[in-house]
Amino acid sequence: MGLERVLTSVSPTASSGRYTELSSLLELVKGILLDHVAEADASNAARQSGQRNGAISHSQAAALLPPEIVSQRLSLNLTDKPQGKDGLLELTDRILRLSINTWDHGFMHKLYSGTNPVGVISELILAILNTNSHVYTVSPALSVIEKQTGRALANMFGLRETYSGGITQPGGSASNFNSVLIARHQAMPFIKETGISGQQLVMFTSVDSHYSLEKAAQMSGIGSQGVCKIPTDAEGRMSVPALRRSILDASDQGKHPFYVNATAGTTVRGAYDPIDEIADVCQEFGLWLHVDGSLGGSAIFTRRQSWRLKGSERADSITINPHKMLSVPISCSFLLGRDLRQFRSSNSIDAGYLFHEDAPLAAATNDADDTYDLAEFTPQCGRKGDALKLALGWVYYGRIGYERYVDNAFDMAAYLAALIKNHPRMEIAAVPQSVQVCFYYMPSRMTDKHDMAAKHNTAITAYISEGLPSKGFMVDYAPGPVGKFLRVVTNGTTTKETLNSMVNEIDEIGQSFIK
C-alpha cells in the first residue's frame, strides 16, 4: 500500500483521543486568536478612513505596563493540578490582551512586524509534524525543503557553485556567529582541536554593524580586541579606504586578519555597505567575506532594490532573516554559503549515535562532499524546520508577492522621509537608506553645550516613544549625533494613512512635552 493514505479506514471516533482533543481545542481558541487579527484589521481600516484609532484598539497599550502589573493580570499558575480547557482559554485570552498586537500597522518599533496568514499556517504545520531536522531519516520532507530553499536563496544572491546553498539558524545572531566559526576554521583549522593560544585573529566590521558580530568574537575566544570597527561615511556605509588601512595596520602588528563583515541594512539607519568594493579588499588580502543581510538581504527579492546587494555574489557567506522584511514568522534566518563543505568541516563532529555511515540509505543521503543530515552544517544538534516557513509563503504569494512587500516597505520609508523633511517641527537625523527613518522632534541646537542638547533631545524622544502606544503606535529610538532620535521601521503592510496619522500623533505628544 506504500505511501497511499487510507483515510477511509480512519474514523475519528474509533481512534484514541488526540484527534478529538486537538480538534476541540482548536475550536476553543480559534475565535480569540482570529479576533486578535480582526482587531488589528479593524484598527488599520479605521486609520485608513481617517479615524483616530487610539480608542478602538488595545493593541499597544500593554507596552505601558510594568512587569508587576502584567504579572498580576496574567496570574500564571504553575501548579500540580490540571486547569484544563477553562484554564487554557482564560490564560490565552489574558496573554493576548497583555501582548503587543504586531498585526497592527502602528507597530513600527523593531525590524519585524506581524506575520501573514500563511506564516501562521506554516507554524501550525511544523507543530503538527513536530520533527527534528537534524538528520534526514526522521525529517525527509523538511530536510529536502531546507536544502532546496537554501539553494534557491543562495542562487538568487549569485552563489551558484556546486556546493553553494544554505541552512537555517535560530536567528541572525546565530547565523553571524556560525559564519565567524566557519571562517575561523578556514583560516586556522587546528583551533578546533587545540583551541586559541594567542593567534590574535582579527575581524573587521563597521561601527554601525549589529552587536552580534562583536558577541561572536567574544564567544569564539577571539575577544572584543580582535574586532576592528571601521568608521562609516555620512550615510552609514563602511569606509573602504579605512578598512584597507586597518587590515594593513593589523598585519603590520603581527596580527591575523581573517574575516570582514559587510552589513546589508544596518540596524539603526538601514545602510548598505559597498559590498563590491569590500569584496575587492577581501580578494586582495585573502579574507573571508561575510554579508550580514539579516535586515536588508531580503532586497534580493525585488528588481528595484537588489542592486544594493551588488557584490554579494562574491561573498563566502550571507545572513538573511526572512522573519524581518518578508514577515515570515520568528524565527527564520538562513546562513548561505558559497561552499557548504566549509560549513560542514567547521561544524561536524564524530557522533556515532546520531550520524550513521553504515545505514542502507547512507549512500543516498550522505557522502564525503554533501549530506542531508543538516545538523552537520550547524552548531546545533536538534533543529526546527524553519525553512518551511519561507518556502510556504514563497509558494503561496510567489516571489512577486515578496517583491511587492519589500517594495512597499522601501516606498513607505521614502514617503515618511518626505513627510518629516517638510514638517516644521521634525528633522531628519540620518539620510534614509532603506526602510528606517530616523528623526528628531524639535531638536536642541546648542552646539556649544552639546551634552545638554543631547540630554534634552533624548528626553523628548523617549517621551514621544512612550506616549505613542496609547495612540496605537509603537516606535523605537536609538543613539544619534545629538542624543537619541526616533527610528521608524516601515514594512510590507505600512500605508501612507498610517504614517500621516503617526506624524500627527508625534507632533501632538511633542507639543505637550514642550509646553
Next chain:
Amino acid sequence: MGLERVLTSVSPTASSGRYTELSSLLELVKGILLDHVAEADASNAARQSGQRNGAISHSQAAALLPPEIVSQRLSLNLTDKPQGKDGLLELTDRILRLSINTWDHGFMHKLYSGTNPVGVISELILAILNTNSHVYTVSPALSVIEKQTGRALANMFGLRETYSGGITQPGGSASNFNSVLIARHQAMPFIKETGISGQQLVMFTSVDSHYSLEKAAQMSGIGSQGVCKIPTDAEGRMSVPALRRSILDASDQGKHPFYVNATAGTTVRGAYDPIDEIADVCQEFGLWLHVDGSLGGSAIFTRRQSWRLKGSERADSITINPHKMLSVPISCSFLLGRDLRQFRSSNSIDAGYLFHEDAPLAAATNDADDTYDLAEFTPQCGRKGDALKLALGWVYYGRIGYERYVDNAFDMAAYLAALIKNHPRMEIAAVPQSVQVCFYYMPSRMTDKHDMAAKHNTAITAYISEGLPSKGFMVDYAPGPVGKFLRVVTNGTTTKETLNSMVNEIDEIGQSFIK
C-alpha cells in the same frame, strides 16, 4: 477604555482581509492536519487491539525513501508566480505524506516524540503573537511568562536564591554552549575583551556525554584538547574518582580546570551521573557545576524519579529540554541558573539601539541586578517565546500530567527491558538506566574475532532498523561494545501492546536476515 477589548465594534467583514484570509486558510488545511493525527490515533488503536498495523498507516514509510525520490514527489516550486490556495494545500498534503508521523506510538527513534494537542495550540498562539522576546517593551506577557516559568523550574531543582531562574535557548546544544560561556566568564572575565591566549582552560565531562559539550569547547576557542573525557562505570555513569584524578592531573600540568558537566540522562544509555558526588568534587576545587539534563532533567516532574537528580540543587547551571521527555513542541530548552546575574555579565553587550536605560519604564524592567530584557542573558538577540509552550501544557495538564507522562516512559522502558531479557534471541546490551533500552539481536559472540563479530552485529542491527518503518516502527541504533545495537526510546504515550508488537516485528525481520 484601556485594556478592555472592544470586540463588539470589530466586524470581520468590515476589516481588511487578513482575518478572512487566515480564517479560510485554517479551514482549508485543518482537515489534512487533523487527519495526520487521526491516522496515528487509528494506527495506535489498531495496535492496541492486536492488529498488525503495517498496512494501515503510511506513517513511517517515508523514512525509506532517498532524497531524490522525496524531492521528486514533493515537487517544491519556488517561482515568481503565486500558487495560491491550491498550491498551498497540495504542497502541505505532500509534505505530510513524505514526513514521519511522530504521533504514531511506533516512533521510538530519537529522544523526542510527537507533541500533544496543547503543544500544537501553543505554537499557534506564538505564531499569532509573532513577538520577539528580546526586550520587554515588545513582549510584556511572554517575557513575564518566561521569567516565571524559568524561576519555577529552577525552584523545582532546588535553585532558590534571589537571582535563581532560567531562560530558553534554541535547543540543548545552545543551552550547554551558553553554560560553558558563562563559566568561562566567571573563571576568566577578561577573555570577553582580550580573547583566549593560551590559558589552557579545561572542562570535564564523561565519555558518554552529548557531543555538544565538545562542540562548545571547539566553538568557544577552548578546543577539543581542553575537554577531558572521564570514563564511565558499567552503568554509563561518570567515575568520580577518575574525575578527581583528572582534575589534579590537569592542575599539575599547569592547566586551568573550570567546568564540570554532569549528564542527567545520557544520549545512548540514559544514565544519570552521580551529581551529588560530582558536586563535592566541584566544591573542593572551586569548579562550575553544570548538569546537562537535556533528556533526563524532566524526571524532576515525578516524585518516583526525581531522586536521580539529587545534587542538582548544588549546580551552577542546568539544561532541561521539555521538548524531549515532556513532549512540548520542538524546540523548548531552558538553561537554568543559580544566579542569573552571571548569565548577564557573560552575555550582555552595549547596544544603545536595543536596550534603553533612559526609558520611562526602564526602572521597572531593568536594574543593575535584574532585567526583563531577556536577550541580555543569552548569546542571541532575537528570540522566540518558547517558554510559553511549557507553561501552557503545565496549566492544562498540571504538573501531575507531566508526572504521569514521565512515569509512563520509565515504566515502559522497564517493561521492554524485561521483554528483551526473556527473549531467546535478544540480548540487553547495557543495563537500562531510564527511558532507553539498548539491545542486540542474536549477537555474534566470537570474542577471538572481535572485529568480525562487531561487523556482523552492526549489519544485523542496521538491517532491522531499516526494516522496521514498513512495519510502522522507527528505532535508532548506536555504537556498543561489540558493534552497533538497537536503541529504543520510550515516551509518555508508549504502551505495552506497542512494545509487544515491536518485539515481534524485530524478531521476524531478524530471522529473515539470518536465513
